[in-house]
Structures are given as C-alpha cells and as structure tokens.
Amino acid sequence: xxxxxxxxxxxxxxxxxxxxxxxxxxxxxxxxxxxxxxxxxxxxxxxxxxxxxxxxxxxxxxxxxxxxxxxxxxxxxxxxxxxxxxxxxxxxxxxxxxxxxxxxxxxxxxxxx
Amino acid sequence: xxxxxxxxxxxxxxxxxxxxxxxxxxxxxxxxxxxxxxxxxxxxxxxxxxxxxxxxxxxxxxxxxxxxxxxxxxxxxxxxxxxxxxxxxxxxxxxxxxxxxxxxxxxxxxxxx
Numbered sequence: 154x155x156x157x158x159x160x161x162x163x164x165x166x167x168x169x170x171x172x173x174x175x176x177x178x179x180x181x182x183x184x185x186x187x188x189x190x191x192x193x194x195x196x197x198x199x200x201x202x203x204x205x206x207x208x209x210x211x212x213x214x215x216x217x218x219x220x221x222x223x224x225x226x227x228x229x230x231x232x233x234x235x236x237x238x239x240x241x242x243x244x245x246x247x248x249x250x251x252x253x254x255x256x257x258x259x260x261x262x263x264x265x266x
Numbered sequence: 267x268x269x270x271x272x273x274x275x276x277x278x279x280x281x282x283x284x285x286x287x288x289x290x291x292x293x294x295x296x297x298x299x300x301x302x303x304x305x306x307x308x309x310x311x312x313x314x315x316x317x318x319x320x321x322x323x324x325x326x327x328x329x330x331x332x333x334x335x336x337x338x339x340x341x342x343x344x345x346x347x348x349x350x351x352x353x354x355x356x357x358x359x360x361x362x363x364x365x366x367x368x369x370x371x372x373x374x375x376x377x378x379x
Binding site: 157184186195196198201203208209244246251252254255256257258259260262 | 307
C-alpha cells in the first residue's frame, strides 16, 4: 500500500520567495496533519484537517503560513514570504480516525537562505 | 492538555544488549499512547500503540512497551538490540478529549558493535 507521499523532498530557496509543500495522504484516511521538526523545538503540530476541513490551526506560527485541503487526496502548506527561521523539516501525516495511529510521510527538508 | 516527558535524551548501548527507553505522561483523562521510530532522513514510523486492553503491548522489530497507569508511564523495551536499531525514538500521547498528539523530545539510541 502507498504511504503518505510528500513533495518535494528537499527545497532550497531564497528569503522572500513563496514555498509550497505538497502532501497526498493514505487513501481512506480522514485526518491529515502538518508538523514541523527542528532541533530547537522538536515536533510541532501546525494544523490538522478532518474530512478536508481545517479543525485546529493554532500551531501555525504566523499569517505567512497557510494550508489547504481541496480534496481528500491532496493538501498544501504554503509559506509566503519565506524567512530563514522557517528552515526545518515539514512532515505530513494522516490517520483513519480519532486517536488512531498517524502515518507519516518522509518529510520535506526546507532551507531558506 | 496532556504532555510527555522522555527521561533520556541519549542512550548508548552495545549490540545484543537490552535497552529501555523511559516515557512518562501527564493527563487527567483516558490516554492513548504510541511509540514511533525515526531513522535518519525519514519520517516517523509507528512501533506500537496502546489504545485499551492488555497493558503489555508488542510492536514491530521485537519492541514491547508496558502501560502503567499508576505511574503514568509507558516505557519501551527490547531484549536484544541490533545495529539497525540506531535511530531516534519518540513517545506520544493523546487523550479521549483531545485530537492532538503530543510528542516527547525524543531519545537517540546509538547501538555499538
């Protein structure tokens, strides 16, 4: 079975540019989560969706960050404009129910110069 | 809200020796507990989960964990480690009244020959 698929795996861009990270969850999963991982702060939940609807975006650090889920098989996390402090590994995860295990993608390693 | 404390940030261990990774949680309601493993440049992979029932939970790759409600702990154990078990391990908790998964800071296990 295909797992959670994220693209790109690596992204290097200059400060001020728009960055779009993409995620395809596991088919049939109705929850989707976006996380950010850094050495300093560990794993942070940014936002999660249930049935394509954003439920809790309290972890989104600033208005520069936005996330969408236009359908059950696709989600994006956008940063505009990007800043060097946004450099991190961003993970997408999905699950098939409340309190069920989350399945993670391999992440996008983002570097903002 | 719940929280997780992983008591050891780094655990060096020799090949074929046993290992225990300690995890304590705090929550005022029923909890669901997970252990994840992260290999370099990869996402998190579920090792095992406790949702209900038997307090001794067996997972993949020979790992097991025991849920101890009175001590609010969920320690992970493996009787004999391999070099390939070198990775970072995360304990995570969610509860019956919160969709969010709270992660510990992680424990880095380094297995030496």
